[in-house]
Amino acid sequence: MNSGLITARSAGLISCQSCHLLCERGKRSADRICPRCGANLRERKPNSIVRTWALVLAAFIFYIPANVLPITTVISLGKAQSDTIMSGVIYFLHTGMWPIALVIFLASIFIPLIKLLVLIFLLISVQRKSIWRQQDRTRLYRFVEVIGRWSMVDIFVVTILVALVHLGGLATIHAGPGAIFFGAVVVITIIAAMSFDPRLIWDTEEVSHE
Amino acid sequence: MDTFIACHECDVIHHIKTLPSKGTAHCIRCGAVLYKHKTNSLERTLAFTLAGLILFVLANSFPFLGLKIGAQVRETTLITGIHELYVQGMQIIAVLVLITIVLAPLLQMMCLLYVLLPLKFGRLPKMLPRVMRFLEHVLPWSMMEVFMIGILVSVVKLAGMAKIIPGISLYSFLALIFVLAAMIVSLDSHLIWQKWEKAS
Numbered sequence: 387m388n389s390g391l392i393t394a395r396s397a398g399l400i401s402c403q404s405c406h407l408l409c410e411r412g413k414r415s416a417d418r419i420c421p422r423c424g425a426n427l428r429e430r431k432p433n434s435i436v437r438t439w440a441l442v443l444a445a446f447i448f449y450i451p452a453n454v455l456p457i458t459t460v461i462s463l464g465k466a467q468s469d470t471i472m473s474g475v476i477y478f479l480h481t482g483m484w485p486i487a488l489v490i491f492l493a494s495i496f497i498p499l500i501k502l503l504v505l506i507f508l509l510i511s512v513q514r515k516s517i518w519r520q521q522d523r524t525r526l527y528r529f530v531e532v533i534g535r536w537s538m539v540d541i542f543v544v545t546i547l548v549a550l551v552h553l554g555g556l557a558t559i560h561a562g563p564g565a566i567f568f569g570a571v572v573v574i575t576i577i578a579a580m581s582f583d584p585r586l587i588w589d590t591e592e593v594s595h596e
Numbered sequence: 597m598d599t600f601i602a603c604h605e606c607d608v609i610h611h612i613k614t615l616p617s618k619g620t621a622h623c624i625r626c627g628a629v630l631y632k633h634k635t636n637s638l639e640r641t642l643a644f645t646l647a648g649l650i651l652f653v654l655a656n657s658f659p660f661l662g663l664k665i666g667a668q669v670r671e672t673t674l675i676t677g678i679h680e681l682y683v684q685g686m687q688i689i690a691v692l693v694l695i696t697i698v699l700a701p702l703l704q705m706m707c708l709l710y711v712l713l714p715l716k717f718g719r720l721p722k723m724l725p726r727v728m729r730f731l732e733h734v735l736p737w738s739m740m741e742v743f744m745i746g747i748l749v750s751v752v753k754l755a756g757m758a759k760i761i762p763g764i765s766l767y768s769f770l771a772l773i774f775v776l777a778a779m780i781v782s783l784d785s786h787l788i789w790q791k792w793e794k795a796s
Contacts, residue, residue: 391624393607393609394602394609395607397609399602399609401602404728404729404732405725405728405729405785406602408602422789422793423728423729423789424726424729478753481756483752486753489745520606521625521626527605538742538743541693542693542697542742542743542750544681544689545689545693546661546672546746547753548680549677549678550670551754556665557757560684565686566688570688573692580736584605585604585605588625588626
């Protein structure tokens with residue numbers, strides 16, 4: 387169905403990742419440097435599948451302590467109260483501020499999880515050389531790439547709370563160990579999405595057409 | 597090969613055509629955005645960059661939120677918040693916040709200023725390729741717009757506990773987010789590379 391389309395790879399060309407110049411593929415790997423911007427030329431992102439798998443699994447492991455350990459501890463009049471991400475969401479629900487509860491739930495719990503699940507789905511479908519709804523799968527990848535950064539909201543909230551609520555014996559807020567793991571989850575999932583190469587979704591098609 | 601472009605999401609080669617005003621070229625196979633027509637890209641991006649740098653200085657030199665409980669008032673700048681995290685033993689988080697809302701936005705604006713200012717006056721910055729490549733790596737880590745939601749959530753969280761006093765830099769932050777977004781939207785890296793190729 388896509389017989390009129392030529393990919394850069396089949397034409398012996400490489401598109402520069404950095405400046406998008408189409409370059410001829412050098413025979414030796416030393417020749418594979420973009421003549422315009424000097425970036426290394428790579429046909430596909432290196433070891434895309436293995437790297438993305440490794441990062442996704444690492445993120446899944448960190449996702450557990452990120453949700454179990456406290457993200458903030460409020461010390462008020464000598465009493466300490468720890469909050470995890472989920473208990474923060476529940477607190478907002480109980481006090482009737484459901485829009486904020488929704489924002490935190492989406493940003494901190496839903497987005498990282500859905501992102502990891504989508505990446506796993508894409509990885510498996512690419513490894514099985516699936517040709518099922520490639521356009522939709524590319525869209526899914528685009529979506530995952532865009533939403534990832536919004537998970538940082540909770541980290542910023544912790545920073546602001548820690549800076550502001552510092553009233554000596556009256557009330558102080560400390561960041562908890564959960565914040566470190568949560569930060570790790572966000573950064574690792576962002577890098578995981580970057581290391582996945584959406585062109586792999588379409589590569590199978592060429593092979594099956596030839 | 598300058599008249600062709602490969603889709604960065606599915607690798608199909610397209611012929612580059614001149615677009616009508618405000619037009620966008622999409623990949624015919626996967627629908628990804630290939631390139632856009634941008635009016636006065638150079639001037640607009642430069643203007644937003646300069647505005648952004650001024651706002652950045654304002655946003656980081658004044659307190660952005662204050663908290664009032666009884667007679668006690670505590671004001672905070674962004675840097676003190678990061679410092680506080682660092683002191684509490686959360687160095688990793690402190691560095692992460694420093695990168696995403698201070699360093700990355702600043703570097704992003706400095707890179708663009710370095711590239712665009714000479715280009716505007718018909719000169720060629722020597723390190724253009726290296727700076728443009730660096731910019732590509734910095735962009736995903738600049739998260740000002742996410743920070744704004746963070747401020748919003750914190751304000752609501754603290755509203756029941758104490759009186760919140762918005763600081764000068766809160767408004768600068770707000771403006772900075774829009775200016776940064778406009779700066780990225782108006783940037784046409786294809787045009788910059790064309791100018792570089794023509795000159796060298």
